Amino acid sequence: MADISTTYLGLKLKSPIIAASSGLTNSIEDLKKIETAGAGAVVLKSLFEEEIVTEMERQMHQMHSQNYLYPETMDFYEQYDVEDTLTSYLKLIADAKKETKIPIIASINCISSHNWPYFAKSLEDAGADALELNIFALPSDFERESAEQEKTYFDIIETVLKEVSIPVSIKISHYFSNLAGMISKLSQTGIAGLVLFNRFYSPDIDIENLEVIPTHIFSEDKEYVMPLRWIAITSSKVDCDLSATTGIHESKTVIKMLLAGAQTVQVASSLYKNGIETIERYNHEIDKWMERKNFDKIDDFRGTLSQSNVKNPAGYLRVQFMKHFSNK
Numbered sequence: 172m173a174d175i176s177t178t179y180l181g182l183k184l185k186s187p188i189i190a191a192s193s194g195l196t197n198s199i200e201d202l203k204k205i206e207t208a209g210a211g212a213v214v215l216k217s218l219f220e221e222e223i224v225t226e227m228e229r230q231m232h233q234m235h236s237q238n239y240l241y242p243e244t245m246d247f248y249e250q251y252d253v254e255d256t257l258t259s260y261l262k263l264i265a266d267a268k269k270e271t272k273i274p275i276i277a278s279i280n281c282i283s284s285h286n287w288p289y290f291a292k293s294l295e296d297a298g299a300d301a302l303e304l305n306i307f308a309l310p311s312d313f314e315r316e317s318a319e320q321e322k323t324y325f326d327i328i329e330t331v332l333k334e335v336s337i338p339v340s341i342k343i344s345h346y347f348s349n350l351a352g353m354i355s356k357l358s359q360t361g362i363a364g365l366v367l368f369n370r371f372y373s374p375d376i377d378i379e380n381l382e383v384i385p386t387h388i389f390s391e392d393k394e395y396v397m398p399l400r401w402i403a404i405t406s407s408k409v410d411c412d413l414s415a416t417t418g419i420h421e422s423k424t425v426i427k428m429l430l431a432g433a434q435t436v437q438v439a440s441s442l443y444k445n446g447i448e449t450i451e452r453y454n455h456e457i458d459k460w461m462e463r464k465n466f467d468k469i470d471d472f473r474g475t476l477s478q479s480n481v482k483n484p485a486g487y488l489r490v491q492f493m494k495h496f497s498n499k
């Protein structure tokens with residue numbers, strides 16, 4: 172058997188396949204299934220910055236009304252028997268650490284560095300092995316300069332890194348005008364990993380009812396080509412691990428991401444569509460492919476088809492259909 176273990180964010184993983192943050196990573200029951208299926212790690216369903224701030228304000232209000240002083244730490248949670256969002260999340264981490272052996276990556280969706288980052292320490296205290304920050308605000312503000320939009324990322328990273336000592340990764344979108352430059356700069360901030368790329372809830376139009384509706388909640392398998400290109404272009408140029416996400420629905424796509432230079436992949440839609448146990452099949456198929464290709468371990472082939480290592484690096488840069496269908 173080939174060795175499909177890998178490292179990610181300094182953690183030792185049995186498999187390069189991580190269960191991505193989703194509704195399937197929100198309960199101990201599902202986390203156990205994910206572990207049994209052979210995932211390398213799991214990213215918990217995200218807490219939202221707004222949830223943290225709102226809950227903290229509520230707690231603060233309650234404490235002031237009872238003449239408590241506002242605490243610097245989260246110890247005050249122990250004084251309350253309140254099952255709020257934050258305590259439930261901390262309990263999920265603590266229970267997951269007790270009941271599984273799989274690395275647990277906590278996750279926060281955030282758009283600013285205001286008022287919430289000190290809560291990150293509580294995730295570490297609860298036992299999280301790492302923290303993934305999903306940073307994104309749709310660049311839809313007509314007045315905002317792109318430099319200001321980008322600065323938010325660095326502010327968040329700087330603030331959170333001061334709070335925690337566990338590894339931190341950043342999950343980003345591809346909405347940057349100079350994507351390669353941004354990925355490179357982010358990788359130099361002290362973060363341990365970058366997740367390329369998040370996929371978003373998208374609106375559609377229902378032409379019968381004339382209303383805006385959500386669409387395509389789950390990815391299609393062809394969507395992997397976008398992260399594949401950018402993993403390949405950036406993997407040998409960044410100072411942190413890369414994890415690929417979006418459109419990974421087959422074991423051969425996992426292999427492609429590793430060949431492009433990813434340390435790990437993160438899957439959500441395929442687990443919804445095919446069941447959590449599909450991870451076991453992916454692991455098995457990766458193992459079989461490695462045996463067929465005479466690779467003993469993932470590092471024997473990781474990154475061998477990154478842009479820096481291929482004979483024709485321009486293949487990853489081509490964007491126009493110069494020759495295809497030119498006569499039709």
Ligand SMILES: Cc1cc2nc3c(=O)[nH]c(=O)nc-3n(C[C@H](O)[C@H](O)[C@H](O)COP(=O)(O)O)c2cc1C
Nearest residue numbers: 191192193194217305370390416417418438439440
């Ligand atoms: C139902 C659902 C819920 C999700 N919730 C989160 C979330 O809370 N935080 C997050 O960072 N990503 C979330 N995602 C995004 C996934 O983690 C993943 O990055 C994305 O779906 C692309 O992977 P896929 O093509 O395998 O689905 C969610 C995705 C789905 C489908």
